Amino acid sequence: MADKSLSGEKKFHVVKRTGIPVWRAWLIRIIAVFLALIVAGIFVMVVTKLNPIDVYKTMFDGAFGTGRKLWSLAQNTAILLCISLAVTPAFKMKFWNIGAEGQVMAGCIATATVMILLGGKMPTWALMIVMIVSSVLAGVVWGIIPAFFKAYWNTNETLFTLMMNYIAIQLASYLSTVWENPAGSAHIGIINSASKAGWLPTLFGKKYLLNIIIVAVITVALYLYFKFSKHGYEIAVVGESQNTARYVGMNVKKIIIRTMALSGALCGIAGLLIVAGTDHTLSSSSVGGQGFTAVMVSWLAKFNPFTMILTSGLIAALGKGASEIAQEFNLNDSIADIITGIIIFFIIGCEFFINYKIVRSNRVNSKIVKIQPENETAQSNITEGEKA
């Protein structure tokens, strides 16, 4: 489309939209998900020769079929949501932190270390406090290092945080061999399986309930932080234009570092929930790629904490459903990643039709318009707009 207009055919032309009613934006997204399910269904049918409707039915049952499955879905959603919330503050200021994997892993490592070294040596309440403080600190340290270099030397944060992921993962592999149990297995095994020291408590006899409550509180708190606090406003301004932020007297360096500290702290909490609240062990795959998935979840939700409940639930349900297909039809559960990938491609693609529209070229001049501030590609325009 754009290409045609460049090469001189000039039949159609792409322009930015001034704005789009919320219901229409969501209608476009729902159509995209629907199309993606059709494409994924065709893919499954061609590859496995199974009836796609059966496959989707099995997936649906796998995710929502029984009370137990629903509860386990809620737990998976909670962890993914927690990590997605954690990456959001940084993304809102266009700091492309893809290091959640490493920051969560740092939290996992800190929690496991405290559980192994101090478990049984102090009262439960003191152990809990040490665990919380150390996991948050570990996440903060892992998040602040790239932020510091970004703020002072403009070091590329995407590449920096990517490297930090693998340093944390290798550290976890290293610790797995140091604390291996039984010897020679290179696995840590369940930590404190007898004494349960450092395990997060079970509320009302419901496993994982505490995880879900904590994440729910974080969701609301983060929404309020973005919407009503001075910090939230500063993040939004830095995200739109660093020059504008500097011009009105904000300390951009401080805001970048502070916001990444917040991101890291939330990642640390996610690590705590994974190790102390769910797995009770540590391995190099404790986070299992959720740090990367969270980037997509947060972006799909347009960085809105409440919408993120929906998007993280969708991705978690796909994962649950796909492992059900894998069992039922004797396939391997990588099919979850394929379907997730297809759905995300379609949602990414449909954003174009929300942000831009295609018009006939002879009407172009009257249709060029200013850009809505929410657009991430519109940085430079907003700077000009605000100065004027």
Add this chain to the structure above:
Amino acid sequence: MNTIALFISRAVVQGIPLVYGSTGEIITEKAGHLNLGIPGVMYVGAVSGVIGSFFYEKNNPGALNPFLAIIIPLICSLFGSLVMSLIYAFLTVTLRANQNVTGLALTTFGVGFGNFFGGSLATIYGSGGSLALRRTSIIFKTALPFASKLGNFGTIFFSYSFLAYLAIIIAILAQVFLTKTRAGLNLRAVGESPATADAAGINVTKYKYLAIIIGGMIAGLGGLYFTMDYTSGVWSNGGFGDRGWLAIALVIFAIWNPDIGILGSILFGGLYVIYIFIPGLSRSSQELIMMLPYVVTLIVLVITSMRKKRENQPPASLGLSYFREER
């Protein structure tokens, strides 16, 4: 001396997939696109070749025609990574989607695609059991005939299969292309400032598409080399590991120069196997050694950003979409 020669040859074998991956990523990044989907593209490149040779072996129980046994997986692999790169190029260039999110989605999809087909191809279409394409792999692994006669010199320089030499040739050609040709200059201009390039009459969209697609196809060959040569045609799920991400790290380590990328790849490859050659090294210290490539890359990244030397910086528009009407 024998040990050192053996170590170097093992390091090269480990490094070749990284040469492909980093050369492909450098070409893509020079067009201003940070393709985080490269790990996924390499998985798809690997599994597409596997699919091709699986059906070729299945239909030919007798002796394989060496030419077909190589050309079929090669074309399948190139086609697989072509499709993957096209998805990325369409979403990020034409639809101007966020590059990080698109890249991560591509990796999720590609790794899933690879593990799904690699893991269940034999179950769905064949006799069951695990996938082993040894007959094709032997043809792929044919080394130069005189290598074994030249002692250590032969081991270091001539003991590899043709895909290894192809990797080095492609990397050197990429270096010449980027620094010595008009088209390479144009490509770098597109990555630095697409608006300026556009004003100078360069077709930005065409350059971006070509760089992403050619870069992706080169990277995909790294996956093919890994399955056909390194693992001898045996697929194990997740076996490719984090080599795709390591290739992206290498781009920084090489400061966006494919020729330095060759040396960096062999160095990083050596870190993968050094524990075999150092006596008395425990498994835990091996895990720490595997951390080194990332730490070294970080240090390079920090130093280049501190020194602010213009020729050592990432392409200026890396990660940003280009919309002509935005001023």
